[in-house]
Amino acid sequence: MQLLPVNLAYFLEVARAGSVTEAAQGLNVAPSAVSRQIAKLESGLGVALFARHPRGMTPTEAGLRLLAHARRTEAESASLVEELRTGGGAAARSVTVACAEGFARRLVPLAVAALRRERPDVSFRVDVVPRQEATRRVVEGLADIAVTYAMGPQADVRVECAVVVPVTAVVPCGHELAGRERVGLAELCGYPLALASPGTSQRELFDIGVRLEGLSVRAALVCDALAPQYAFVRAGGGVALVGDLGDLDDTGLAHVRVDHPVFRQREAQVQTAAVRRPSWAATRCAELLAEALSRVPGV
Template sequence: MVTLLPTNLQYFAEVARTGSVTEAAELLRVAPSAVSRQIARLESSLNTSLFARHARGMALTEAGERLLAYTRRAELETRDLMASIGSGATAQFQQISVAATEGFAHRVVPRAMARLRRVHSRVSFKLHVVGSAEVIRMVREGEVDVGATYSLGHQDGVRIEHSSTWPLHAVVAAGHPLAERESVTLAEVAEHPLALPMRDTSQRELLDSAARSEGLSLVAALECSRVAPIYEFARSGEGVGFISELGIHQPDDGLVHVKVEHYVFGQRSAQLQTPAGRPQSPLVLDFLRLLIGELDPDYVPERAGAQHTARR
């Protein structure tokens, strides 16, 4: 693949990926001494160490991690530039890469994709459905153009294009004792068998934080990394699941969604993220406009590309 990166960054990125000067040199088809010289010159010019040298290999320092994130963004921008040049000025082919958590990937992201293709039929998409932490990592390291996830706060290395808060709902079968309620407290929900997301998700962090604030214990009858099994568990009448209002879709046969009241739940926001410092193409900006429109009916399109915050 053609690269516009300077030699020192190419060598640095390969050592970072392999953790070894020797392996990097083999892949680059140069002498290990050449790689070592480029790394030494780069560290000298930046006046910092990029690697911690160990007997088992090379590990990135904090400065090295930041430089690698920059390098990956530069590699992606090179890919996009070469693709646009190679396709010609009139072809307008472009692939938009998106990382999204399951709640976004179920409805919000595909709908925005479909709407953009109605206007730009030659755009294509690559959608990675992953956990919240992985979405943030992929955005930070420039592996995707757009991230859609929930977050409990600001994340370094990402630009927040839109942020909004959404109520959390209990998901119960139609015949469940809580089904007739308009809202419930977390303490009331905790009295029932619970179907909970895994501990590495922002929703679980939120629930655990709320439970700690009240001295409650949330006992999981089921822990799962996907929404569908939790829904089926709740539909059976055996327990209670949780879902953000953003993820609710109708009809949900045999299920009822009941708002769970707790002040802690306002600390988590639904975010649209892009890599910090990376200029976005017109098509990506159009896609962001459509995504924000899915999340906020009051959004003014002319403000796309600028940070936008909404409250629900």
């Protein structure tokens, strides 16, 4: 069943087929009917949507933008039709969230619990994965929602919420930095550091900041998991860097904000697929996650 307006459906078919004649064959209508709908659409928008060539038609820049919108609308319509036909069955009541480790500690479980209080029939799967893997799973349909860090524009996802999260230095309560509100990068690098692996977003930004400042740093510990880093700090091994999502483990520890503009390039994001309509349960879960993330103290 087709929920798209006729002119948008015809536009999509012409973009796919590359010509009015082939689009008409696919739609089982007269070529003149397709031409009229495209002409009405272009007239109404006031822009040319196709460049006409002897061997066919290709979308203009405006046409490509409309094409992306039409594809999203088509995918969402198909998802809605299926959901209506199945009565919002088991698939609509199951939500998969892919998230980076920091979000799995508190933010994601609290949103899951909140939705479960609203709708006990909804079930969840939470996969803790690297940041880029979380986005990939949403794009490929392996997860409904990603909660992850991102730097720069993200293709094929809809960003429901984005917040620049401060980076803090974690030190024992008796440490000389404890009680400070901020610490500069140069001063921080004078201490033994526990850092994430190269290639992670925080490490990438840290390495950029170090190069900008002309500093030389050798990590005392390289580890992506948070628990070993906290244990390292508690044992007096050095200082760790973590994102401040408002739920930091502070038992015997102090957190000092790292003051450097390079860390403002990274956002914590709630992402959904750009070309698929999420189920009602996934939509509500994304709303709760966005609300929770928006409450995180920003830079």
